[in-house]
Amino acid sequence: MTYSDKDSMDDLNLPTVIPVDENYGRFSVLEEEDRDASSAYSVASSAYNFRMENGRRYHDYRDGHPFPHDEVSEENEITMHEMCLLILDNKYYVSPIEEPTLRAVADIGTGRGYWAEGLADKCPDAQVVGMDLTPHSRNILPNCSYMIADATEEWVLDDPTMKFDLVHIRSLFGGVKDWHALYKNCFDNLRSGGWIEQMEVEIDAQTLDSDTPPDSNIKALCEYTRSHLSVAAGRDFDISFSMKKMIEDAGFVDVQEKRINLPLGPWSSDSKMKDIGRFYERFYKTGLQGWLLQVCTRELNWSVDQVNAACIKAFREINERKQHWYYPLVIVIGRKP
Numbered sequence: 001m002t003y004s005d006k007d008s009m010d011d012l013n014l015p016t017v018i019p020v021d022e023n024y025g026r027f028s029v030l031e032e033e034d035r036d037a038s039s040a041y042s043v044a045s046s047a048y049n050f051r052m053e054n055g056r057r058y059h060d061y062r063d064g065h066p067f068p069h070d071e072v073s074e075e076n077e078i079t080m081h082e083m084c085l086l087i088l089d090n091k092y093y094v095s096p097i098e099e100p101t102l103r104a105v106a107d108i109g110t111g112r113g114y115w116a117e118g119l120a121d122k123c124p125d126a127q128v129v130g131m132d133l134t135p136h137s138r139n140i141l142p143n144c145s146y147m148i149a150d151a152t153e154e155w156v157l158d159d160p161t162m163k164f165d166l167v168h169i170r171s172l173f174g175g176v177k178d179w180h181a182l183y184k185n186c187f188d189n190l191r192s193g194g195w196i197e198q199m200e201v202e203i204d205a206q207t208l209d210s211d212t213p214p215d216s217n218i219k220a221l222c223e224y225t226r227s228h229l230s231v232a233a234g235r236d237f238d239i240s241f242s243m244k245k246m247i248e249d250a251g252f253v254d255v256q257e258k259r260i261n262l263p264l265g266p267w268s269s270d271s272k273m274k275d276i277g278r279f280y281e282r283f284y285k286t287g288l289q290g291w292l293l294q295v296c297t298r299e300l301n302w303s304v305d306q307v308n309a310a311c312i313k314a315f316r317e318i319n320e321r322k323q324h325w326y327y328p329l330v331i332v333i334g335r336k337p
């Protein structure tokens with residue numbers, strides 16, 4: 001076969017005259033918003049300020065975030081993402097919405113954007129907006145955009161008329177100062193009939209064993225986190241305990257809660273639970289130091305060595321493969337009436 005310009009051009013499958021979308025018009029809005037410092041397109045430069053502390057990288061935008069943002073935290077995020085896909089049989093959410101009907105979806109505290117990007121890929125007719133305090137380098141999809149913003153403040157969307165069918169929140173524990181403000185924003189930015197869905201691991205190690213060592217660091221760290229870290233950080237590490245009530249208080253109806261136990265390690269005889277346990281062990285091991293380090297060293301007078309020693313002790317307990325720990329994953333969904 002010989003190369004022909006004409007043939008290769010014909011293969012491109014593009015119209016010669018570009019058809020116009022009658023609904024197009026939001027660029028005039030963007031021009032207006034571009035003058036506004038809070039627009040998604042004119043991000044405050046402080047969002048790009050990072051600092052190294054005790055070998056981890058943090059950002060300081062809008063008061064910062066007590067957890068690091070670096071390669072280790074990205075591994076932690078992708079592990080959570082893959083674990084949730086396994087738990088939900090490759091579904092991205094449990095709210096009763098047919099995927100083909102999704103048009104607008106928000107992912108709050110999107111992080112690296114694994115969930116937002118995956119859903120956008122699955123649902124090409126949906127516009128997915130990922131919102132986070134922190135900039136990340138992410139893959140680009142035509143129907144997935146990101147905004148750097150504090151989700152507890154007013155949401156300045158590129159399209160101010162946009163109302164979401166689904167607002168998804170996952171693993172935001174320890175990050176948010178004002179949950180009431182966040183849930184109010186979710187409510188205000190959903191369309192009537194739209195769903196909020198939140199998933200959080202409960203920081204409460206439970207065990208099947210009757211002979212749990214009284215000096216277990218896994219258990220002690222949970223208790224210490226719940227009793228001290230939330231207060232010291234001014235952010236709720238315990239949100240899984242209160243999110244159902246807070247979501248109801250924000251005006252959502254048909255609020256339901258589901259709890260799934262995550263084995264810490266591959267100790268289950270069920271093959272799916274075994275894999276979940278592998279993921280959860282990795283999530284715990286890639287997360288623990290980051291959850292503790294800043295709050296313990298800055299607010300609670302721990303040394304870095306003390307934090308690291310506590311983590312190593314907890315990891316050794318897992319590696320001994322004797323105990324059967326599990327943590328509940330709590331999923332709450334609610335509908336805007």
Ligand SMILES: C[S@@+](CC[C@H](N)C(=O)[O-])C[C@H]1O[C@@H](n2cnc3c(N)ncnc32)[C@H](O)[C@@H]1O
Pocket residue numbers: 065077078080081108109110111112113114115131132133134149150151152169170171172175176177
């Ligand atoms: C542990 S990551 C979770 C990432 C993602 N949701 C996931 O499950 O893969 C938490 C993210 O929430 C973001 N975050 C915390 N507080 C926030 C806020 N008030 N507004 C927007 N993002 C926030 C953090 O910057 C961080 O990237």
